Amino acid sequence: MASAAVWKGFYAIRITHGWFPVLFWALVALGLATLVITQSDRGRRRALARQCLVALGCGLVGGAAVWFVSNGIVLFGVELGWDVIIACAVGFLLLGFFVAAAVGTRGWRRALAIAMVPLTLVATGVRVNAIYGEYQTIGSLVDYSPYPHISTLHISLDTVSVDAWVRQVDEGRQTPAKEGRLLSVDIPNPASRFRARKGLVWLPPAALAKHPPKLPVMVMLAGQPGSPTRFFTASDTIADLTRYANEHDGLAPIVVSPDQNTAASRNSLCADTTRWGKAETYLTRDVPDWIRRNLPVSTDPADWTIGGYSQGGTCSTQLGPNHPELYGNVLAVDGEIAPTDGSVEQMVEGYFGGDRAAYERQVPVNALRAHAPSNQVMILAAGEKDTVSTANIATIGEEARKSGWTVVQIKVKDAGHDWRAVNETLAVALPWLCDRMGLDAGAASRHESGADERRREERRMDEHPGIEVQQ
Structure with a gap:
């Protein structure tokens, strides 16, 4: 019974607003700030600049690609909307930075940058889902249906x-x-x-x-x-x-x-x-x-x-x-x-x-x-x-x-x-x-x-x- 209650509580966690999306984006922001601050000394500024340029390029190209798929050829039959396009562009920008940081750093910085890649993917997915409101809870991701039979x-x-x-x-x-x-x-x-x-x-x-x-x-x-x-x-x-x-x-x-x-x-x-x-x-x-x-x-x-x-x-x-x-x-x-x-x-x-x-x-x-x-x-x-x-x-x-x-x-x-x-x-x-x-x-x-x-x-x-x- 206790185990069932725990699972029920887990499935009921809201993922469109509240602490859940805030947690993921806070972790992404913390990882980004750490990598930027620790590379701001004179010896690492050039590498940081390259990472920022890669990030900017990824954001522009990724955003343009999403716009083309959404509004250009309307691949999904509907336009995704600018909120989604911007969210995806930001996601590509961050992914570009973390991938570039993983390539251009060593030691714990590389490990942190690598860890930020899947975290950014999840955070971006959470943001896009919050815009659509399609999946409101963790349970809805797996089509959890706890309702008694008629x-x-x-x-x-x-x-x-x-x-x-x-x-x-x-x-x-x-x-x-x-x-x-x-x-x-x-x-x-x-x-x-x-x-x-x-x-x-x-x-x-x-x-x-x-x-x-x-x-x-x-x-x-x-x-x-x-x-x-x-x-x-x-x-x-x-x-x-x-x-x-x-x-x-x-x-x-x-x-x-x-x-x-x-x-x-x-x-x-x-x-x-x-x-x-x-x-x-x-x-x-x-x-x-x-x-x-x-x-x-x-x-x-x-x-x-x-x-x-x-x-x-x-x-x-x-x-x-x-x-x-x-x-x-x-x-x-x-x-x-x-x-x-x-x-x-x-x-x-x-x-x-x-x-x-x-x-x-x-x-x-x-x-x-x-x-x-x-x-x-x-x-x-x-x-x-x-x-x-x-x-x-x-x-x-x-x-x-x-x-x-x-x-x-x-x-x-x-x-x-x-x-x-x-x-x-x-x-x-x-x-x-x-x-x-x-x-x-x-x-x-x-x-x-x-x-x-x-x-x-x-x-x-x-x-x-x-x-x-x-x-």
Whole structure:
């Protein structure tokens, strides 16, 4: 038991802020200062100058190379952003200095310089990760998932309406829990045979009751590489929805994060393909079927949202338009203009057996046109530093408006292709969606009409300092 507690504490160490990144950079700074100061005497100044010149050259060349990969040829499909480029340039500069010092010194100085090389690599990686916010804890590096299985909890399907729930809470016949529960789940795949990894489900306080209300559903997807665990550990979803639930009689959507890729290194395109299997069938038949059979949820598509970040965001702008009978709402952050894994020609051959039409069906603007007109809702967001994604949401948003959708387009200030863009978006989009899906019913019992609360959430979205709502 003690050993398990130690490991749990170790896995819980935060690596994006606090003492962990400070420690690594403090050690790098100490090593750099030691090598510079101890070579500042007259006999070693020339060697120190050479090391500094090598460092400067490495920083310039390394930074230029990262910029070329990021912005020049856009190798990863998105621009990495200047924060990442600068962090990498600084890392190359320091590595250049320490390698030059290892070559040009002797004794303990050489040993220190050699030791600084891997330390600098780790420190630079920690900094880049902190910019993206992808891995929040040590446990997330190994996809550690300590959450109990859903089979350990009895979930009642003896439901009441949201309005009835609110009345029962007001009358003291229902007392919602203070916190929800995050649980792991094996979602069966009878229709698709898709080899998905374990998913995660967050149940809000109201869902834990003996007679829970019929709640909205959010199916949320992490990016690629990523995992269902990553979605919850990197995003503020649970904190935002817990805050909402505490203000609304325990009411919040049930959030399901299924696996859309089978492995971190794979991109299923969220489509039925010959390469990785029937991901679309899994996400639009197996997952919804399991949710409806096992969780206290509404069956109205207007109460169902599909969303995600990066590749998960791309998936949501494919699946939402292609399946209006399932998902009335889409919430996509930093998504691509189309599913991408290589060139279009490579995807058509490698994923769709040469069927170009099957690929084109997955392109969001094509899906929107094919199912127009629609009264669905789409929230599109991108970090302002991610110019590729901001252009993508402008194109998709324009087509969605033409197709009859209600579109909210958000630019996140001082963010790039990172989880900060996700979290700033969720802070305002989740309450807005919750109200729209009818969970503001409890506001009337506190002398604020549902319409008034929706207007308040709209004002909160417009006035939120971290975002700009674009018309």
